[in-house]
Amino acid sequence: MKKQLSGLFKTLLLACVFIPGRLDAATPDQHEGVHLDEIAIGSGYAWGHMKFTEADFQAVPLFARFGFDINSVFGMSESKGTLQLALEPFCNPVTEPESGVETGLNVFFRYLHPVAPSVKLVGEIGSGPMYLSIDSKEQGDAGFNFLNQFGLGAQVAVSGNSAITVGYRFRHLSNAGTSEPNRGINSNAVVLSYSLLY
Numbered sequence: 388m389k390k391q392l393s394g395l396f397k398t399l400l401l402a403c404v405f406i407p408g409r410l411d412a413a414t415p416d417q418h419e420g421v422h423l424d425e426i427a428i429g430s431g432y433a434w435g436h437m438k439f440t441e442a443d444f445q446a447v448p449l450f451a452r453f454g455f456d457i458n459s460v461f462g463m464s465e466s467k468g469t470l471q472l473a474l475e476p477f478c479n480p481v482t483e484p485e486s487g488v489e490t491g492l493n494v495f496f497r498y499l500h501p502v503a504p505s506v507k508l509v510g511e512i513g514s515g516p517m518y519l520s521i522d523s524k525e526q527g528d529a530g531f532n533f534l535n536q537f538g539l540g541a542q543v544a545v546s547g548n549s550a551i552t553v554g555y556r557f558r559h560l561s562n563a564g565t566s567e568p569n570r571g572i573n574s575n576a577v578v579l580s581y582s583l584l585y
Contacts, residue, residue: 419464422585424471425454429580433479433558435573439524442484444574450477452580454497468500468507475513477534481521489560491517493534505544509554512537519560525570526562535559542582552580 428451435444454473458464473495481487495513502508514535522528540554560572 420459421455421457421472423453424456424469424585425452425473425582426585427452427454427552427580427582429552429578431576431578433556433574433576435558435575437484437523437525437572438570440484444481444572445483446479446481446489446574446576448477448479448576448578450475450479450493450578450580452495452582454582468498471495471497471499473497473511473513475515477517481519484523485521487519487521487529489517489519489534491515491534493517493536495536499542507542509540509542509552510538511540511554511556517560523572525568525572526560527566527568530562531565532560532562535561536576538576538578540578544584548584550582550584552578552582554578 429448431448433446433448437444452473452475454471456469457472458466458470461470463470475493475495477491477493479489481489493513493515495511497509497511499507499509514533517532517534518530519526519532520529526532536556536558538554538556540552542550542552544550556576556578558574558576562569
């Protein structure tokens with residue numbers, strides 16, 4: 388499993404490196420309407436505490452992100468900031484309380500606001516379906532859940548068409564009442580991602 392996840396992460400990294408950047412060559416017309424403006428890969432560390440077993444919860448986020456500028460949809464075409472709809476598929480190894488995996492897709496609304504020539508503050512909120520492969524007193528048998536996240540961070544440009552984003556996320560895992568028990572698993576995460584910007 389670890390070899391497969393490592394191979395997936397390396398493949399995503401290579402794909403991001405070899406996708407040609409278009410930021411410098413883009414005309415204003417190319418940036419009108421809804422358009423792809425970011426492709427990223429990321430990882431991090433998530434930790435929490437199980438409510439009913441007194442066990443720790445730990446996972447390693449591994450994700451890709453496909454971000455779409457949606458300023459025009461909300462009448463924000465002249466805004467300095469960017470409202471983004473982001474699709475974030477993930478496959479997160481769980482290391483505590485036992486080995487397992489979280490895998491699924493989060494849909495984020497993200498807002499990026501420039502505070503310096505090469506720095507943007509990032510606020511994000513997202514949710515989406517996921518599969519949790521471990522049994523727990525909090526969520527019952529392994530199976531369908533939702534992963535809800537909100538976070539804050541900063542994106543720092545490293546070139547004209549690439550950036551690194553570092554941030555904090557609060558994570559809430561729940562099955563939204565589709566089965567019992569549904570006591571939820573809360574965790575914190577620090578995440579780091581590398582982005583190609585369009």
